[in-house]
Every structure is written in C-alpha cells, then in structure tokens.
Amino acid sequence: MDYQKILDTIYEEMSYRDVKGKVASYIPELAKIDRRKFGMHVYCGDQQHFCFGDSKEDFSIQSISKVFTLAMAMRLMGEDLWDRVSVEPSGDPFNSLTQLEYEHGIPRNPFINAGALVISDILVDQLDDPKQELLDFVRKITGDPDIKYDEKVAASEKATGYRNVALVNYIKALGNIKCDVEPIVDFYFHQCSLAMNCKDLAEAFMIFANKGKILKTGEEILKPKTVKRINALMQTCGFYDEAGEFSFQVGLPGKSGVGGGIVAIHPDNYSVAVWSPILNEKGNSELGMKALERLTTLTGVSVF
Numbered sequence: 001m002d003y004q005k006i007l008d009t010i011y012e013e014m015s016y017r018d019v020k021g022k023v024a025s026y027i028p029e030l031a032k033i034d035r036r037k038f039g040m041h042v043y044c045g046d047q048q049h050f051c052f053g054d055s056k057e058d059f060s061i062q063s064i065s066k067v068f069t070l071a072m073a074m075r076l077m078g079e080d081l082w083d084r085v086s087v088e089p090s091g092d093p094f095n096s097l098t099q100l101e102y103e104h105g106i107p108r109n110p111f112i113n114a115g116a117l118v119i120s121d122i123l124v125d126q127l128d129d130p131k132q133e134l135l136d137f138v139r140k141i142t143g144d145p146d147i148k149y150d151e152k153v154a155a156s157e158k159a160t161g162y163r164n165v166a167l168v169n170y171i172k173a174l175g176n177i178k179c180d181v182e183p184i185v186d187f188y189f190h191q192c193s194l195a196m197n198c199k200d201l202a203e204a205f206m207i208f209a210n211k212g213k214i215l216k217t218g219e220e221i222l223k224p225k226t227v228k229r230i231n232a233l234m235q236t237c238g239f240y241d242e243a244g245e246f247s248f249q250v251g252l253p254g255k256s257g258v259g260g261g262i263v264a265i266h267p268d269n270y271s272v273a274v275w276s277p278i279l280n281e282k283g284n285s286e287l288g289m290k291a292l293e294r295l296t297t298l299t300g301v302s303v304f
C-alpha cells in the first residue's frame, strides 16, 4: 500500500478553510496557536514512516497524555485500578462533574478529566517523582530524550483550571482521592502540557499497536492484556461524548486532546497522529477527525 500517496491525497483534499470550529481558548496559552497548522504522521509495523505538513512541529498534547498516565497506573496497580475508576463511556463532556454525584465519586472512565485526576492521585501517591517518571516513560517509548513539559502552558492552565480543581475537591469529598489537591492538579496540568509532535506521538503509540513492545527494540513495556484493555478504552471512551461518532467515522481506537492532536492505532498495522488545532463543539480536532476518516477509507484498513 502506498501510504505516502494516500497522505498526499489527504493533504491536497483538506484545508483549515473547510472547517468552522475554534481553537481552544479556555486555556489562554492555547488560544495563541495558529489555526492553519495541519500535520499528520503514519508509523507502520514494518518501521516505515510517512508524513505531511506540520508533522514535526511540537504542540500541547493535552488529554492524549491520559493514555500514558493510565498505562503507568496499570503497571503499578494491575486490575485493582478498576476499584477507583470505571470503564464505561460517559456520554458527557470531558470536564463534566454531574455523574460523580450519583456514582459515589467513581469516574466513568480514565479519559474524562475526573478519571484522569484519580489516575494522577494514584501516581502522585505511589511515585517518588511523578513528573520525572512520566517524562522518562514518554521519552523511552518515543525514543526521543528531548521531550519536555511546556511550563508556559502548565502555568496558563493552572491559572484558569477551576473546574479541574473543583473535580479533585469533589472526588476527595466523596472519598476517592488520597493526596492533597495541589500536587494532583500540578501533576495533571504538567502532563497535559507535554510538548510533542505527530512523529513523536505516532512512535509512542506504536506500543499499543505492537502488543506492548517498542517496535525498534522489541522491549516489552506493557503486557498484551494491558494493551487490550487500553485499546478498548480508547475505542469506547477516547473522544468523550463523541466516541460513537469517531468509531463510526474512523473505526480505530484513539485519543484526542484540546491542543488539536489525535492519535489512533490499528493493532499490528500502524499508529497515526494528526494535528489541527481547530476544535469541534465536543473539543476534538475537526480537521483531524476528517483526515483520519479519509485515511481509513482510502487504505481500507480499520478495525471494523
């Protein structure tokens, strides 16, 4: 299959001019991003790389980081993790508080903010230096020792992150948070601020397409069973209240972030990352979703 030809077709067909959404502005630092940015990178199981556009420019990965922290928490806690966070799609916006009230502080899944904040609590509680260990983990699976937090983005979110602070306080009141609120949100705002490009993300997510092993070295990072669980969660919960639509249009497990990135994988076949900062009403990259729909249509390769 000529992936480069398919990517070139997608790049020619699509433009930021065709979508009507807005760049995220509730985190002031993200509002500064140029809405014309558009890049894509495909990493195949035979170690071939294909890309277009702004695929080598770093952006804020935001909620894509929730997949990394979930993987770290599963390595620490195994199946006991599911006592703290559930595995059902929420059907609600990513930052919603409502279900917690009648579900006793157990978030629906690890990819909505409530669930990711419980995961942050676990990592802050169990690791000596969680920020450094997350960096080490991401650098290792990506093979890029230069990946960093964007301190400006972290500070910008800290200054405006009232909902996330409210979520941690609320879950703590309901008995499902152990640590103090401040270090939990500090860790969470930093994980969201990780600056990576499409190539980095496609390389990092290859472990989820390769049964938990780094493709280049063969080193096992996650057990195949862990990967099965994370991919199931990406499929059912990776796009919040648009998870059904993403499955319907694209047909791959994936994860989005309000920085405009989307990563998706096809088990045993490829990982792909796309970036366009223009978001639809559900907070997912509008052009990114369209590009991935074209990718699975033109290649004929999706999980369905």
Ligand SMILES: NC(=O)CC[C@H](N)C(=O)O
Pocket (backbone or CB within 6 Å): 061, 062, 063, 064, 094, 095, 113, 157, 164, 192, 256, 257, 258, 259, 283
């Ligand atoms: N969907 C997202 O990417 C949200 C992440 C963002 N940092 C927040 O907590 O609001």
